[in-house]
Amino acid sequence: MTAPVTLSLAVNGAVHEVTVPPRKLLSDVLREDLGLTGTHVGCEHGVCGACTILIDGQPARACLTFAVQMEGHDLTTIEAVSEGDRLSPLQQALHQVHGLQCGFCTPGIIMTVTAYLRDHPDPDEVEIRDLLSGNLCRCTGYQNIVKAVIRAAAEIRARAPA
Amino acid sequence: MSVGKPLAHDSGPLHVTGAARYVDDIPVPAGTLHVAFGLSHEARGTIAAMDLSEVRSTPGVVAVLTANDLDRPVDVSPSAHDEPLLSTGEVHYHGQPIFLVIATSHRIARAAARRARVEITPRPAVLTIDDALEAGTYFEGGPVVWTRGDIKSALEAAPRIVEGQIEIGGQEHFYLEGQVALALPQDDGGMAIAASTQHPTEIQHKVADALGLPMSAVRVETRRMGGGFGGKESQGNALAVAAAIAAARTGRPCKMRYDRDDDMVITGKRHDFRIRYRAGVDEDGKLIGVEFEQFVRAGWSLDLTPPVADRAMLHADNAYFIPNMRIVSLRLRTNTASATAFRGFGGPQGVLGIERVMDHIAHELGMDPLKLRLANLYAKSGKDETHYGQPVKGFELADIIGSLAESSDYHKRRAAVAAFNAENDVLKKGIALTPVKFGISFTLTHLNQAGALVHVYQDGSIHLNHGGTEMGQGLNQKVAQVAAEGFGVGLGRVRITATDTGKVPNTSATAASSGSDLNGMAVKAACDEIRGRMVRFLAETHGLKPKSILFKDGKVHLGNQRLRFVEAVQECYMGRVSLSATGFYKTPEITWDRVAGKGHPFYYFANGAAVTEVVIDRLTGEYRILRADILHDVGTSLNPAIDIGQIEGGYVQGAGWLTTEELVWDDKGRLRTHAPSTYKIPACSDRPAQFHVALWGRKNHVPTIYRSKAVGEPPLMLGISAFLALSDAVAACGEVYPALDAPATPERVMMAAKRVAG
Ligand code: FES
Ligand code: FES
Numbered sequence: 004m005t006a007p008v009t010l011s012l013a014v015n016g017a018v019h020e021v022t023v024p025p026r027k028l029l030s031d032v033l034r035e036d037l038g039l040t041g042t043h044v045g046c047e048h049g050v051c052g053a054c055t056i057l058i059d060g061q062p063a064r065a066c067l068t069f070a071v072q073m074e075g076h077d078l079t080t081i082e083a084v085s086e087g088d089r090l091s092p093l094q095q096a097l098h099q100v101h102g103l104q105c106g107f108c109t110p111g112i113i114m115t116v117t118a119y120l121r122d123h124p125d126p127d128e129v130e131i132r133d134l135l136s137g138n139l140c141r142c143t144g145y146q147n148i149v150k151a152v153i154r155a156a157a158e159i160r161a162r163a164p165a
Numbered sequence: 166m167s168v169g170k171p172l173a174h175d176s177g178p179l180h181v182t183g184a185a186r187y188v189d190d191i192p193v194p195a196g197t198l199h200v201a202f203g204l205s206h207e208a209r210g211t212i213a214a215m216d217l218s219e220v221r222s223t224p225g226v227v228a229v230l231t232a233n234d235l236d237r238p239v240d241v242s243p244s245a246h247d248e249p250l251l252s253t254g255e256v257h258y259h260g261q262p263i264f265l266v267i268a269t270s271h272r273i274a275r276a277a278a279r280r281a282r283v284e285i286t287p288r289p290a291v292l293t294i295d296d297a298l299e300a301g302t303y304f305e306g307g308p309v310v311w312t313r314g315d316i317k318s319a320l321e322a323a324p325r326i327v328e329g330q331i332e333i334g335g336q337e338h339f340y341l342e343g344q345v346a347l348a349l350p351q352d353d354g355g356m357a358i359a360a361s362t363q364h365p366t367e368i369q370h371k372v373a374d375a376l377g378l379p380m381s382a383v384r385v386e387t388r389r390m391g392g393g394f395g396g397k398e399s400q401g402n403a404l405a406v407a408a409a410i411a412a413a414r415t416g417r418p419c420k421m422r423y424d425r426d427d428d429m430v431i432t433g434k435r436h437d438f439r440i441r442y443r444a445g446v447d448e449d450g451k452l453i454g455v456e457f458e459q460f461v462r463a464g465w466s467l468d469l470t471p472p473v474a475d476r477a478m479l480h481a482d483n484a485y486f487i488p489n490m491r492i493v494s495l496r497l498r499t500n501t502a503s504a505t506a507f508r509g510f511g512g513p514q515g516v517l518g519i520e521r522v523m524d525h526i527a528h529e530l531g532m533d534p535l536k537l538r539l540a541n542l543y544a545k546s547g548k549d550e551t552h553y554g555q556p557v558k559g560f561e562l563a564d565i566i567g568s569l570a571e572s573s574d575y576h577k578r579r580a581a582v583a584a585f586n587a588e589n590d591v592l593k594k595g596i597a598l599t600p601v602k603f604g605i606s607f608t609l610t611h612l613n614q615a616g617a618l619v620h621v622y623q624d625g626s627i628h629l630n631h632g633g634t635e636m637g638q639g640l641n642q643k644v645a646q647v648a649a650e651g652f653g654v655g656l657g658r659v660r661i662t663a664t665d666t667g668k669v670p671n672t673s674a675t676a677a678s679s680g681s682d683l684n685g686m687a688v689k690a691a692c693d694e695i696r697g698r699m700v701r702f703l704a705e706t707h708g709l710k711p712k713s714i715l716f717k718d719g720k721v722h723l724g725n726q727r728l729r730f731v732e733a734v735q736e737c738y739m740g741r742v743s744l745s746a747t748g749f750y751k752t753p754e755i756t757w758d759r760v761a762g763k764g765h766p767f768y769y770f771a772n773g774a775a776v777t778e779v780v781i782d783r784l785t786g787e788y789r790i791l792r793a794d795i796l797h798d799v800g801t802s803l804n805p806a807i808d809i810g811q812i813e814g815g816y817v818q819g820a821g822w823l824t825t826e827e828l829v830w831d832d833k834g835r836l837r838t839h840a841p842s843t844y845k846i847p848a849c850s851d852r853p854a855q856f857h858v859a860l861w862g863r864k865n866h867v868p869t870i871y872r873s874k875a876v877g878e879p880p881l882m883l884g885i886s887a888f889l890a891l892s893d894a895v896a897a898c899g900e901v902y903p904a905l906d907a908p909a910t911p912e913r914v915m916m917a918a919k920r921v922a923g
Contacts, residue, residue: 031272040190041183043391045341046425050841053341081183090181098177101806104814105637106180107341107391113181135849139841141339141392142637144813145849146856 010074014039015083023070030054030065033080041081041110045139052138055111056080062118081110084117092158093117093151102151104142112138116152124160128153167646167656168871171806175642175661176389176635187391188345188361193418197347198227200404200411200421201274202251202262203281204431208290208500208834210256212263216282220266223280225273227415231264239375241406243367243399245467248503250375250406256285257465258500259834260430262403267411267419275424290500290834294439294460297497304467304496311478311762313552314489319454323445327526330442332906333514335462336435336507336822337838339846340636342391344432345422346405348372348412355382356409361390362401363634364674369666371402372409380666383409388663393636394818395506398674399468400432429839433505434828436473437462440518442525445489450530450537454489457481457518461496464503470496472608473504473511475759479553479766480515484562484602485523485541486548492762500834506676508818509878512603516882517823517907520599524889528902534889535575535598539566543602554763555604557770559866562600565796566774570598572859573776573794582778586897593781593918594791595894599886600774603879604767605678606755612673613752613768615683619648619691621744625731627652627659632672633684634664638877639807640680646803647685647870651692653716654730669747678771678875681803683750685870691748699733702742754867769867771874773797775816775883777853779890783898783922786915788891790820792855795883800865800874812858812880819884821847823907824891898922 045053054065057079179185232251242248268274346360365385411419439460445453463470527534582594617631704711715722721733757766781788825845838844864872895903899921
């Protein structure tokens, strides 16, 4: 049962045909077959959050998902978060508020938080800490990531039509 | 002015869009192969038989190599030549690479490796410190002993003796990006390597040796790492060498990366220690003498253990003047992964040893621990020389501690903690203030050198290269600020490029916190050289004194005339002035005799202090860090935002080491905590609820790059305050000294609370 299968995947608004082994992980397909290397692989068993992407708008771990399961779903990766050339408020804030050092955890954090802020525009600090608990960062001590989320949320609220 | 500004990380825009390339993200040529190791399933023994036929016959496998198949003995150790890439018959730890598989994909290589049938005749494994003591397996021929004064008489004469022991666990680096290397064979028989490494030159050296090539035929490039923390100082050698051998064999590009589990099993970690102490004090808490025995679990090979264990001895005083001292260091060989560099490099264990002593003494004397610490700090007038003979200069810890105690409201909060504990039976609070004094420089004196290469192009853009590597610490950003400052231009003109052994040769590892000290100076030297040439030329052609020419605000000021930087560059180019230069720097003033344990090994000391408050539940052992306040000395900061980031991250990593990060090996020598599901690094919810970090802004007393201080490692030791705050909280559960071991997991806290209550 290891004959490659051909699937079509809807990623970042485009449909891609790939032919892959049935047990190939979504994270590997994104990285190897589609060249979307912004989705990072840190632990490969669902704990670190580095591989977080959006499946139908909800954060999910690409390392715990088989690509074959994804037909008919809508996938979003870090590569599609910017608004054209413009960084999203969260991307901007993480950069400016020093919410990253080595940057390896950053894409996963952006995916997790982007989805959350869409539905919860005004999170408090406790909420943000809980939200981020599933994304490990070994460099920053999290302080500036929390700050960046607060700043981004404020920016998004300010932009939203009243 | 670029220097001193809190500018954001140069790669920030790339990181937030996922565009930043790590080694595993580099597009590879079609036909690239992948390498995986087959690992030992015993901790110690002799390979009796190896059947690799099923590995070989796995579809997609291109080749399988054992040590016998290699053209020459291949070593991947950093210095001692005691780490064969693949086992040569003896197996020394569970997880040791035995053979390598080259296949068309990473998954195939890994899966195939697991189909091997390797029979190993086991021998009794030496796993723990006690095992090693019993078996007498010492490195370096036995204990290393340093003494100061007359410890025997000092302890005999001391009115009070406090003695005890602390077990200190190791630590997994858990760089988020695992080890990885890519080898591209060149048409002339050379090899190009892209590696996630803190030490490109060592990779170059090891690959050259493995392939029988001169170093000039191997080029290693490192653009960035997804974290290093010391774990990529020597531990990347094996992957780069294996990939290079595979590439040379097959003539095809080869890549190797470890999956997280393999990474944790194969690679070394922070050394675990047992420290036994006997301290003599007078009734006022003044130290008269301290005797330490440091038992160091080194693992199966030497790796970097000698300098790590030396640094633990060098930091056995931390910030305190100890007139009589004896330190015995035993470097024990065990059948476990070879312990290696980890942020602090032995310093943290040494510092924890003496901080534990201070905590214990304060408890025995019923003294305020801060008062005790202050009474023993290094000070002028005869109390300013370390046990290894280096004068302690520019020592501002008393002021730093005083200022921190005030800003954090230490005394009031200590009283509040006591009041809380008097009223609560289940929840107990604890608070501790600990300082750190950390020596800056490699103790191997020759490593304290660095090079840089700077080009100024005709269009006024600047290409910057230096020997340091970027692992997230913001080194490139800081060094680019130095370059921009050197030409008086904006940062936008400076292009930061990948570390490349073909551009700057013979580099030292980016380690010992020295990255910006060394490379910043080298870059400055290169910029000064080019600017000097430009000034001489412009002075001559414009009929001015060199002194009257200034590079400022993107302009070159020639007396009353102003040229845009690019115009000045073009004039120089047309006048045939060389606009490319190398820069070199070596740290002055340092000398070190490691056998005698005497000398001036450090250019200067970095200092800091932290106060942490915790609350524990004595019945479950659960705890929370309520608040942490830090005041840390970075000299005149090159970039305050980056420095604060290093301090916060260092504290959290240090606190993680001593609280939740527990490595567990079973009695077969198998690491049972080989993934983040079982090995608990701090998550966002673990960080202190209140976290205040400030910089101590006085300039360095020695002329470092813009009078800044190194910041990579020292803040890790601020996490010790979290551990001792837990000890303080446990102490509130009874009369007996808690004598907590590290990491103080909730289980340990609960058991200690029980023990203390009697
Ligand atoms: S790589 Fe998917 S959660 Fe860590
Ligand atoms: S910035 Fe390195 S892991 Fe988060």
